[in-house]
Amino acid sequence: MTGKQINVALIGNPNTGKTSVFNQLTGLNQKVGNYPGITVEKKEGLCKLPRGLKAHIIDLPGTYSLNASSLDENVVIELLLNKNDKDYPDVAVVVSDVENLKRNLLLFTQIKDLGIPTILVINMADRMERKGISLDIDILEERLKTKIALVSARKRIGIDKLKELIINYRTIPIEPCVNASVIDPDYFGNLRKTFPKQSIYKLWLVITQDVNFGNINRKEIDKTSGFNTKSSSELKRLQQKETIHRYQFINGVLKETLRVDTNAAKDLRSRLDRVLTHKVWGYVIFFAILLLIFQAIYDWSSYPMDLIDGAFASLSELAKANLPKGAFTSLIAEGIIPGLGGIVIFIPQIAFLFLFISILEETGYMSRVVFLMDRIMRRFGLSGKSVVPLVSGTACAIPAVMATRNIENWKERLITILVVPFTTCSARLPVYLIIIALVIPDETFLGFNLQGLMLMFLYLLGFGTAIFSAWILNGILKIKNKSYFVIEMPNYKLPLLKNIGINVVEKTKSFVFGAGKIILAISIILWVLASYGPGDDFNNAEEIIRENYTEQNVPKEELEQEIASYKLKHSYIGIMGRGIEPVVAPLGYDWKIGIAIISSFAAREVFVGTLATIYSVGSDEEETIKNRMAAETNPILGGPLFTLASGISLLLFYAFAMQCMSTLAIVKKETNSWKWPILQLVIMSAFAYLVALIAFQFLK
Amino acid sequence: MKVTVAHLKRGERGIIKEFSADNVPLKLLEMGCLPGNEVELVQTAPFKDPMYLNINGSHLAIRKETALQIEIELIK
Numbered sequence: 001m002t003g004k005q006i007n008v009a010l011i012g013n014p015n016t017g018k019t020s021v022f023n024q025l026t027g028l029n030q031k032v033g034n035y036p037g038i039t040v041e042k043k044e045g046l047c048k049l050p051r052g053l054k055a056h057i058i059d060l061p062g063t064y065s066l067n068a069s070s071l072d073e074n075v076v077i078e079l080l081l082n083k084n085d086k087d088y089p090d091v092a093v094v095v096s097d098v099e100n101l102k103r104n105l106l107l108f109t110q111i112k113d114l115g116i117p118t119i120l121v122i123n124m125a126d127r128m129e130r131k132g133i134s135l136d137i138d139i140l141e142e143r144l145k146t147k148i149a150l151v152s153a154r155k156r157i158g159i160d161k162l163k164e165l166i167i168n169y170r171t172i173p174i175e176p177c178v179n180a181s182v183i184d185p186d187y188f189g190n191l192r193k194t195f196p197k198q199s200i201y202k203l204w205l206v207i208t209q210d211v212n213f214g215n216i217n218r219k220e221i222d223k224t225s226g227f228n229t230k231s232s233s234e235l236k237r238l239q240q241k242e243t244i245h246r247y248q249f250i251n252g253v254l255k256e257t258l259r260v261d262t263n264a265a266k267d268l269r270s271r272l273d274r275v276l277t278h279k280v281w282g283y284v285i286f287f288a289i290l291l292l293i294f295q296a297i298y299d300w301s302s303y304p305m306d307l308i309d310g311a312f313a314s315l316s317e318l319a320k321a322n323l324p325k326g327a328f329t330s331l332i333a334e335g336i337i338p339g340l341g342g343i344v345i346f347i348p349q350i351a352f353l354f355l356f357i358s359i360l361e362e363t364g365y366m367s368r369v370v371f372l373m374d375r376i377m378r379r380f381g382l383s384g385k386s387v388v389p390l391v392s393g394t395a396c397a398i399p400a401v402m403a404t405r406n407i408e409n410w411k412e413r414l415i416t417i418l419v420v421p422f423t424t425c426s427a428r429l430p431v432y433l434i435i436i437a438l439v440i441p442d443e444t445f446l447g448f449n450l451q452g453l454m455l456m457f458l459y460l461l462g463f464g465t466a467i468f469s470a471w472i473l474n475g476i477l478k479i480k481n482k483s484y485f486v487i488e489m490p491n492y493k494l495p496l497l498k499n500i501g502i503n504v505v506e507k508t509k510s511f512v513f514g515a516g517k518i519i520l521a522i523s524i525i526l527w528v529l530a531s532y533g534p535g536d537d538f539n540n541a542e543e544i545i546r547e548n549y550t551e552q553n554v555p556k557e558e559l560e561q562e563i564a565s566y567k568l569k570h571s572y573i574g575i576m577g578r579g580i581e582p583v584v585a586p587l588g589y590d591w592k593i594g595i596a597i598i599s600s601f602a603a604r605e606v607f608v609g610t611l612a613t614i615y616s617v618g619s620d621e622e623e624t625i626k627n628r629m630a631a632e633t634n635p636i637l638g639g640p641l642f643t644l645a646s647g648i649s650l651l652l653f654y655a656f657a658m659q660c661m662s663t664l665a666i667v668k669k670e671t672n673s674w675k676w677p678i679l680q681l682v683i684m685s686a687f688a689y690l691v692a693l694i695a696f697q698f699l700k
Numbered sequence: 701m702k703v704t705v706a707h708l709k710r711g712e713r714g715i716i717k718e719f720s721a722d723n724v725p726l727k728l729l730e731m732g733c734l735p736g737n738e739v740e741l742v743q744t745a746p747f748k749d750p751m752y753l754n755i756n757g758s759h760l761a762i763r764k765e766t767a768l769q770i771e772i773e774l775i776k
Contacts, residue, residue, distance in 0.1 A: 063732060064727060065726075065727075065730045067726055067727075067730070069725075069726075069727055084770075099757075100758065101759070102732065102758075103730075103731060103732050103755070103758050104756065106730055233722060236722070236726065239726055240729055241729055243726065243729045243734075244729070244734055244735075247734055248731075269759075270742070273742065273743055273752075274743075277743045277745070277752060279746050367761075370761075371750055371752060371761045372743055372745055374745065374749075374750050374761075375745050375746060375747055375749045375750065383751070406728075474761045484725040484727070484728075484763075485750065485761075485762060485763045485766070486727050486731060486760055486762055486766075487727060487760060487761050488729050488758075488759065488760050489752060489759040489760055490729065490759070491759075554725060617763070629706060649751070669738055
């Protein structure tokens with residue numbers, strides 16, 4: 001065994017502090033990836049054990065049982081049934097919460113049936129005294145045929161004992177503690193006779209689950225002659241019998257070993273719930289918290305964002321000044337550095353959002369929000385669980401789409417995924433800010449700043465459109481679904497700083513490296529398209545312009561600007577832009593905005609950067625771009641290009657259009673089909689075009 | 701009349717009787733909603749939907765449509 005890592009799988013119900021145990025075992029020595037082909041988060045880490053040993057720990061998604069009802073839960077059984085998987089555990093560690101031991105043990109007895117050495121962690125042991133709970137660990141170990149570690153992950157108690165148990169995993173008995181086959185002796189007897197070599201419980205899982213596992217295949221079992229298959233409703237009844245049987249065993253065991261002195265249990269939960277889930281106060285508090293989150297995202301994060309903005313602008317200047325002149329320098333200073341800046345600038349907002357979301361989740365408050373909002377959201381075909389994705393959508397649609405995973409009902413989940421991109425994500429913000437500054441007067445109306453009101457209106461518009469289209473989709477989509485909704489209402493807990501910190505860092509990292517790659521690639525492509533062009537018009541731009549201006553005495557700077565914009569007009573991107581001008585002209589845009597819109601289909605935040613490149617301003621400083629934009633004239637109608645009409649039209653276009661490749665990619669992944677992202681792209685963009693067209697034609 | 705979880709008033713308790721296997725998700729059973737267990741209505745959202753229950757120490761919320769499927773005997 002020396003030299004070899006011990007493979008450990010952490011398994012447990014949600015809200016048992018499994019992640020805290022994982023964080024205590026691995027520290028920052030962990031990595032978050034995806035399971036191949038699906039977007040379920042895969043968390044793994046390394047743990048140093050005494051005597052120079054090491055453990056590879058995999059934190060499996062939380063599940064209430066081995067009867068999977070979601071993609072996340074499938075991952076758990078798929079790993080546990082496939083002995084050939086490289087992560088197949090040498091030892092399983094089931095994490096339970098001392099206050100919910102009965103429910104948590106259900107999963108434990110199932111895991112125990114798989115023939116894997118299984119350690120039971122009883123977490124939150126520090127609460128036992130306060131809650132008047134006493135346990136007879138010796139008898140419990142004997143009855144469950146396992147080793148138990150009493151742990152308090154928050155207080156770092158018992159972790160060393162757990163490590164010790166992991167090292168000695170070979171001494172843990174592997175026989176089951178419940179005999180599940182008594183629920184239908186004939187059926188299981190038959191199963192054993194037909195497949196003498198397989199573990200009966202594994203076969204049973206394969207039969208009752210809708211997934212395929214490594215080397216055992218459900219169809220093969222069904223086809224085997226002489227074996228009586230059962231209808232799905234019969235199977236479901238058997239699963240219920242199994243659950244009841246397991247609970248009977250657990251009740252018997254806990255009667256011998258668990259004592260709860262109810263007088264000692266002072267209930268903070270019921271006092272908090274009386275306020276937080278109150279029919280009036282519950283909502284008031286929820287909206288107050290939402291306001292606080294918005295305040296943090298838009299106000300507090302503006303300080304670090306300004307710093308980042310300034311830093312990248314000076315970095316770009318620095319590169320221009322110090323590197324030798326040429327294409328390479330220009331790529332770095334005008335393509336790569338602003339491109340990187342465009343990614344880094346969103347870090348403060350995303351970090352703030354996930355800070356709040358993980359605090360709300362850690363404390364147990366998020367379940368209360370789901371409870372409060374379910375009825376209201378259901379009217380629109382959504383679920384209470386859609387609230388979190390819709391709120392997250394105001395930062396970025398990508399994590400929001402991923403956050404829909406815990407919605408069990410497929411129709412509600414699909415609708416949530418489809419409408420989330422309407423909410424005003426942070427990438428729309430720079431576009432909104434610059435256009436609003438340009439076309440909405442900086443005046444007050446009834447004591448409110450008009451520009452601020454416009455911004456608020458755009459947020460409400462995004463949210464309203466999301467809800468409204470959910471309502472329409474709910475009527476259109478014909479998806480048969482067994483609707484059920486069960487959520488656990490966990491105990492309130494003080495959030496653990498370490499868990500929140502790790503979560504914020506992980507989520508921010510996945511944005512920077514996921515979406516960031518695309519944004520950077522687009523900025524480089526844009527730079528190439530704008531810096532090169534076909535034919536004489538592009539290559540001889542300098543001579544052509546100089547010739548035109550020979551007679552007049554033009555200042556050198558103006559001449560250079562003329563050359564730059566002539567070049568741009570005849571570059572590849574200029575040709576593309578002029579090609580689509582007839583399409584965007586009815587909306588009040590010229591070919592330059594057309595290009596910015598095209599490049600925005602990769603990511604909206606590229607808009608401002610593209611205009612900066614196109615207007616050859618050379619720096620990303622907002623004032624400068626704004627002044628340049630204000631000076632533009634409309635090629636067809638004459639007069640300034642950015643009027644109230646074209647500005648509103650542009651704002652509405654950005655509010656509705658599906659302009660984000662990363663979101664489309666994640667929707668494809670989550671829905672496992674190109675049908676939905678393509679529908680999103682076509683319908684949202686067509687709607688955006690129509691609304692922008694109507695707005696411009698009415699207002700001009 | 702059949703008495704179900706949906707008929708409970710806040711603070712009232714009942715004992716769960718048999719229920720039809722096809723109408724109640726397995727997950728609910730796994731979370732402790734089993735025949736013979738005691739159920740208490742802790743809190744309801746507006747229009748009594750969803751309902752926040754305490755079943756034998758397990759706290760969970762279900763929609764009214766599911767609550768209507770679980771027959772109980774009221775504890776007076």
